[in-house]
């Protein structure tokens with residue numbers, strides 16, 4: 149279900165619950181600053197207005213349990229393929245993790261990207277979040293490069309973020 153400008157409050161409330169369950173231990177302030185900055189109405193509207201980007205709520209049993217966003221044509225430095233799509237965010241509520249929803253969403257995006265002629269999907273993932281890191285590995289993503297997040301409130305030992313990518317095969321059918 150696409151996220152609309154009028155959904156900014158719903159998205160904020162969702163992430164105020166979902167984000168700390170996965171990441172509060174990474175932050176001095178339990179992630180409050182991050183959630184308020186990323187999910188302020190202003191930032192949500194800015195992200196919604198980006199051309200070539202898509203932002204969706206994830207529904208499970210008619211309940212909004214997560215969200216994900218991707219950006220067509222955003223490129224990873226050092227990869228030469230022309231047609232790349234970046235998965236910018238994917239967050240599922242803790243109560244619905246491990247049920248195959250993430251896998252389904254990634255497969256859906258991969259299929260969509262292939263049909264549009266895209267060759268690469270890539271994303272940033274934090275090394276110290278094994279749940280996400282292992283998930284992407286399992287889905288066939290491989291390491292490309294890494295950076296360190298500059299946020300002061302983020303504990304130093306969890307700042308490493310890797311860029312991982314997957315080459316999309318040609319459609320065989």
Ligand SMILES: CC(C)(COP(=O)(O)OP(=O)(O)OC[C@H]1O[C@@H](n2cnc3c(N)ncnc32)[C@H](O)[C@@H]1OP(=O)(O)O)[C@@H](O)C(=O)NCCC(=O)NCCS
Pocket residue numbers: 170237238239240241244245246247248249250251252272273274277278279280282283286287
């Ligand atoms: C990371 C996330 C998107 C994964 O989605 P999910 O629906 O929980 O994962 P799935 O149930 O689809 O799992 C897919 C595969 O990854 C594997 N996997 C998932 N979590 C894993 C873990 N912690 N360790 C090892 N493997 C894992 C599963 O075993 C499964 O493999 P299988 O198909 O062989 O059984 C989701 O858990 C999430 O939103 N987590 C919190 C927020 C977050 O960290 N987001 C990423 C931001 S970059």
